[in-house]
Amino acid sequence: MKTKLFAAAALALGLATGAAQxxxxxxxxxxxxxxxxxxxxxxxxxxxxxxxxxxxxxxxxxxxxxxxxxxxxxxxxxxxxxxxxxxxxxxxxxxxxxxxxxxxxxxxxxxxxxxxxxxxxxxxxxxxxFYEGRYVIGQIAAKMSKTGTAGYIASVPIPEVVRGINAFMLGAQSINPDFKVKVIWVNSWFDPGKEADAAKALIDQGVDIIAQHTDSPAATQVAEERGIHSFGQASDMIKFGPKAQLTAIVDNxxxxxxxxxxxxxxxxxxxxxxxxGFDKEMVHLAPFTNMPDDVKAMAEETEAKIKSGELHPFTGPIMKQDGSEWLKDGEVADDGTLLGMNFYIKGIDDKLPQ
Amino acid sequence: MTMFEAILLTVITASTPLLLAAIGELVVERSGVLNLGVEGMMVMGAVMGFAGAQWTGNPYAGIVCAVLAGMFMALIFAFVTQTLVANQVASGLALTLLGLGLSGMLGEAFVGQPGIKLPALDIPGISDIPFIGPVFFGQDLLVYLSFALVVAVTWFLFVSRTGLKLRAIGDNHVSAHALGIPVVRYRYLAILFGGACSGLAGAYLSLAYTPQWVENMTAGRGWIALALVVFGSWRPWRVVVGAYLFGAVWISQLHLQALGSGIPSQFLSSLPYIATIVVLVLISSNRRLSLINTPAALGKPFVPER
Structure with a gap:
């Protein structure tokens, strides 16, 4: 009996010290x-x-x-x-x-x-x-769009989102200098219904590709229903748009x-x-789908170039929206400016909310 | 389809969940009960509607599940506020919190699963009429139901005898009780009806508006519905005006942004709220009439004397 008690006590003690360690x-x-x-x-x-x-x-x-x-x-x-x-x-x-x-x-x-x-x-x-991914999807959008106009559902006007729109536009302009983007700010990070409404409004106004910086798969779903293309955000949203999604910017x-x-x-x-970015795998792109092989090859090449450091999306010459010079030919944006980005580049029609 | 028709279609989609939830809450408040748990009942309807459709493969089964879920939540509220006579405001807020939490837990397995969309039901003959047909009669069951509910509730409240009794309870439950009207039973039924309508609104979100389940997908629509009832001064047709006005401004501001109007988007985003409040306050501005419409016993506890 005594030994049993001892054993139990020892066991309890052992457990206690084990837990403390x-x-x-x-x-x-x-x-x-x-x-x-x-x-x-x-x-x-x-x-x-x-x-x-x-x-x-x-x-x-x-x-x-x-x-x-x-x-x-x-x-x-x-x-x-x-x-x-x-x-x-x-x-x-x-x-x-x-x-x-x-x-x-x-x-x-x-x-x-x-x-x-x-x-x-x-x-x-x-x-x-993320902007590295946005540059790539901008290029894809310019290649895939028949109307030359993409819709962009933006969440809240902070540098992160503004930078994304600029990177998307720079990618698109590298393919089609006259590319247009229509921006809708939903002023919320999360309202699937409103995101769907924004997507519908953009499609009704003639865009045939939708990019988003909002968090739910609602826009992808609308794109699928209306038979146009879209890009997923944060997660791979291919299940919501098997025919619509071109790729998605996936966070890791x-x-x-x-x-x-x-x-x-x-x-x-x-x-x-x-x-x-791509180099540390903190952002990667979902498989390229619903696009011809040459577009896919172009996207893969750009992705590889950004990953190796050969290409920086924000490389001059880049002008600000008002036409003033931001980056000279060959100049690369410094991280400080990118992190605090509060201006549009030339070619974006939207007025940035202040 | 013209641009105008396209816009009108999206306006109906944006307004329907608000209208469904608001028309239910209107009946509840007409009986003198203030249920602030609309958001919670709605979100439970959304998750169970989605679940039901996934389990059975049939969106209509989803609608039934959503209605039951809304009524289940309403039953909790009814028990707490009518049988236990707890504070209605606190109980309603608790119901919202409960619904948001519970739905997140129940819906965990459904995140990332595409849902089943409620099909549009064409009405032969009527759906072919130009303009009116495709816009108003190429809709799904829940949209038709929202119109039907408005007509039914208006008739019930202002024509039927039972509706008269319900309004009497909402104005003065002590007198109603003295006349022999079973106050608590009426209120139980009204609260359950409200729950069913909120459940329908939730089902509309997860089966028609955006056929998917994501947590908190109601995104405050329950609160807007509550506000519509008050600003619509407890009249069904004013609530319809409010819901559709809200939806119309909501969609128009998105179109304005896409057109590149240059108007600050924060202002545009707040426009639906401002416009709806202003218009409803204006049409309800006759003080004498609005006093008649306000259920006098709203939110007051009732303990029958034995």
């Missing part, structure tokens, strides 16, 4: 949309799941979804910090200032802010050079997230800025 790193995530949006937040959540899969018992993750940008964000980030998370990913541009504010109060917590440009000792920033956060979690565990984490 491998205390998991708690990691928190804040998402702007629901994890089921099949777009932006969905892909970040895939990254979270990838961390869990790769690091198993070493980590414990939590997330808060549909957190609006603004005062709510600060409260939510702080909540995660107070709950003992030592690494927190804030995954939307509008979380920039809230993240920095909370980071000041919790110096021993590491923060990772997506798509922003403000850093601190315990705040890193990271983003993906998994590798980055795993490496950052490992860095915290190893104690090698430091504040830095990571902006990866």
């Amino acid at each position: 491998a205390e998991p790193l708690k990691i928190g995530f804040i998402y702007i949309g629901p994890t089921g949006d099949f777009g932006w937040s969905y892909q970040h959540d895939q990254g979270r799941k990838a961390i869990e899969k790769a690091l198993g018992d070493q980590v414990e993750t939590t997330y808060l979804e549909s957190v609006p940008e603004g005062p709510d964000a600060e409260r939510s980030i702080e909540r995660l910090a107070r709950a003992g998370n030592k690494l927190i990913f804030t995954t939307s541009f509008g979380y920039m200032d809230p993240t920095l504010k909370v980071a000041k109060k919790f110096p021993d917590v590491k923060f990772e802010h997506a798509t922003g440009y403000k850093r601190a000792d315990n705040v890193s920033t990271y983003s993906s050079r 956060w998994s590798d980055y997230y795993i490496s950052r979690a490992k860095a915290v565990i190893d104690g090698t984490w430091k504040s830095e800025d990571t902006w990866g």
Whole structure:
């Protein structure tokens, strides 16, 4: 009886020390949309799941979804910090200032802010050079469009989105200098119905290709129904547009997230800025479908050139919308200008919301 | 098809979910109950409508599931507010939160799955009439149902005897009770009807508007429907005007943007809200009449004396 009791006590003790040794790193995530949006937040959540899969018992993750940008964000980030998370990913541009504010109060917590440009000792920033993908789809659009006009469903006027429209247009202009783009701002990251309505409005006005910077597959679905082409966003949306989708710009956060979690565990984490594109596989293109072989070959070539660094989408000469010179012949845009981009390039008819 | 017809078609699509949810809520509020859970019931209708269609392969089965889901949510609300006499505002908000959370959980498996679109039902003869035919009679079942519901609700509230009793309860539940009208039973039924309509609105989103399931896909439409009821001063036809006006401005502003009007898009995006409020306030501006329309017992708890 006594030995049994001893054994039990020893077992309990062993379990307790075992648990203490491998205390998991708690990691928190804040998402702007629901994890089921099949777009932006969905892909970040895939990254979270990838961390869990790769690091198993070493980590414990939590997330808060549909957190609006603004005062709510600060409260939510702080909540995660107070709950003992030592690494927190804030995954939307509008979380920039809230993240920095909370980071000041919790110096021993590491923060990772997506798509922003403000850093601190315990705040890193990271983003993906989505514009590389947008340049390629711009070229495809110009090749595939019969009307010479594409529709572009834009979400919210922040540099990320403006840069995307410019890159798309530069790609298109490299094929057809007179290419036109009609832009609709839905002023929301997530409203499938409104995205579908915007797609219908664009098609009714004669565009025959739709690109989007909004998160749901609604526009692709409308394109399929109306028999025109489209590009998916954030996730591969081919199921929603088997005949419509030409390709999709797919986000891939998994590798980055795993490496950052490992860095915290190893104690090698430091504040830095990571902006990866095709080269780091942070953005890649879904298979090229529904296009002739020569267009596909062109797209693949451009993708390879960007990946190797041979081609930078923002290479001069490029003029601003008003006709003034931005980049001289051969000049390449610096990352600072790209990150804060708040102007259109020449050829875009839309007026940029300020 | 001309541009005008094309625009009109999208306007109907944008307005129908608002109209369906609003006409249900109108009946609920006419009975003196304020259910702020429209968004939650709607989103549950959307997820269960999608689920039902996926399981059976039949979008009409999806509609039935959506109605049942909306009514199930409404039943919770009815039990809490009518049987337990809890605060209606708090219970309605809780219902919305519950619906948004629960639907996200139930719908997890459906994310990334294309749905089944509700087919358009042509009415032989009428659908061939130029202009009116293709626009108004080349629609799906839920659009026709939304028109039918408006007519039915108007008749019920202002012609039928039962409707008169329902309005009496909404104005003064104590007097109605004294007259022997079963207040709680009427309200239960009204709340369930509201739930069914919200469920239909949800089904319209996930089966017709954008045949897919994504979390929070209602994106605030339940709240717009609630506002339409109030600004439409609890009159069915004003709610129709409100819903269609909202839809029309909503779609027109997108077209204006695509045309490159140069008007700031933030202003255009807020235009549907501004226009609808202004117009409905103007048509309801007769103070005496609007007081008559407002259900006097709206939101007040009722405990029958025994």
